[in-house]
Amino acid sequence: xxxxxxxxxxxxxxxxxxxxxxxxxxxxxxxxxxxxxxxxxxxxxxxxxxxxxxxxxxxxxxxxxxxxxxxxxxxxxxxxxxxxxxxxxxxxxxxxxxxxxxxxxxxxxxxxxxxxxxxxxxxxxxxxxxxxxxxxxxxxxxxxxxxxxxxxxxxxxxxxxxxxxxxxxxxxxxxxxxxxxxxxxxxxxxxxxxxxxxxxxxxxxxxxxxxxxxxxxxxxxxxxxxxxxxxxxxxxxxxxxxxxxxxxxxxxxxxxxxxxxxxxxxxxxxxxx
Numbered sequence: 001x002x003x004x005x006x007x008x009x010x011x012x013x014x015x016x017x018x019x020x021x022x023x024x025x026x027x028x029x030x031x032x033x034x035x036x037x038x039x040x041x042x043x044x045x046x047x048x049x050x051x052x053x054x055x056x057x058x059x060x061x062x063x064x065x066x067x068x069x070x071x072x073x074x075x076x077x078x079x080x081x082x083x084x085x086x087x088x089x090x091x092x093x094x095x096x097x098x099x100x101x102x103x104x105x106x107x108x109x110x111x112x113x114x115x116x117x118x119x120x121x122x123x124x125x126x127x128x129x130x131x132x133x134x135x136x137x138x139x140x141x142x143x144x145x146x147x148x149x150x151x152x153x154x155x156x157x158x159x160x161x162x163x164x165x166x167x168x169x170x171x172x173x174x175x176x177x178x179x180x181x182x183x184x185x186x187x188x189x190x191x192x193x194x195x196x197x198x199x200x201x202x203x204x205x206x207x208x209x210x211x212x213x214x215x216x217x218x219x220x221x222x223x224x225x226x227x228x229x230x231x232x233x234x235x236x237x238x239x240x241x242x243x244x245x246x247x248x249x250x251x252x253x254x255x256x257x258x259x260x261x262x263x264x265x266x267x268x269x270x271x272x273x
Contacts, residue, residue: 008051010068010078011061014085015054015163016047021089022159026096028142028151046155050163060167084168091178092158092261095185099257102189103141103250106196107134113204114235115228133235137196140243144250150258158261170268177267184260192253196246200238204231 020043023029029039056065067077111131145151171178211227239246 011054011056011064012047012051014061014064014081015050016043017082017085018089018162019043019046019050019159021086022093023089025090025093026154027100027145030093046159050160053160054163060164060170063167063169081168084171087171088162088166088168091264092154092162095257095261096154098185098189099253100138100141100145102192102253103137103196104131104134105189105193107131107137109193109197110200110204110235113201113208114231116232137246140247141250144247145254148251148254150254153258158258162265165265166268174268177264181260181264181267188256188260192249196249199242200235203238204235207231207234 020040023039023043029042054061056062056068064081067081108131111133114133116132207230208227211230
């Protein structure tokens with residue numbers, strides 16, 4: 001194993017750089033509770049298993065042959081190739097993070113109406129404080145993500161195929177497609193978040209409007225103290241009733257997200273998942 005890595009060290013570092021960047025940016029594995037040593041080991045094992053499919057004589061890595069000689073020596077331009085491979089891994093991990101960001105944003109939309117605006121929890125996925133309902137949606141989405149084997153699909157499908165369809169020069173020559181992809185990703189984030197939160201937001205808005213009318217009709221009723229429990233119970237009831245549909249929507253988000261990543265691969269290098 002070591003002799004094989006040493007004999008192809010420049011190519012192995014390029015492959016490992018992309019794998020390590022993906023691990024550092026994607027949800028779950030980017031958690032600070034996972035030691036950096038474990039992340040490096042996982043990236044090295046992934047690079048070792050992907051290495052036989054990468055060659056300087058053919059495929060996308062053939063464009064690197066002018067920077068890496070047959071003896072394994074390389075020049076300073078090799079550092080830019082490493083940066084390009086890291087950027088590809090970051091793009092893939094960033095897009096998965098955007099998908100999970102939609103679920104967290106949906107929780108932020110209606111957490112204020114439910115009375116949980118001041119209740120926050122530490123989100124181990126994004127390393128920030130997150131509203132309680134956003135953290136709950138993130139937890140459910142992660143369970144759906146693992147149950148439907150999207151984690152394996154990301155590494156065995158997207159990452160593996162990316163070496164057959166992308167290289168560092170693909171990013172430079174298709175910057176317009178990359179920027180369009182990033183903007184569409186952010187647009188889909190807010191669109192999916194709004195679709196998730198709209199049923200709950202609409203129901204809670206109707207309850208707030210009803211309580212406002214009742215408080216004007218009967219000022220002696222203390223609706224302010226009774227309103228918060230009603231909003232919380234109604235919100236939890238709607239979430240429980242809609243949970244099967246929410247899980248299906250989570251799955252659809254992952255499917256559409258992976259298809260968008262596939263389309264990016266096609267535009268940048270002519271490959272797909």
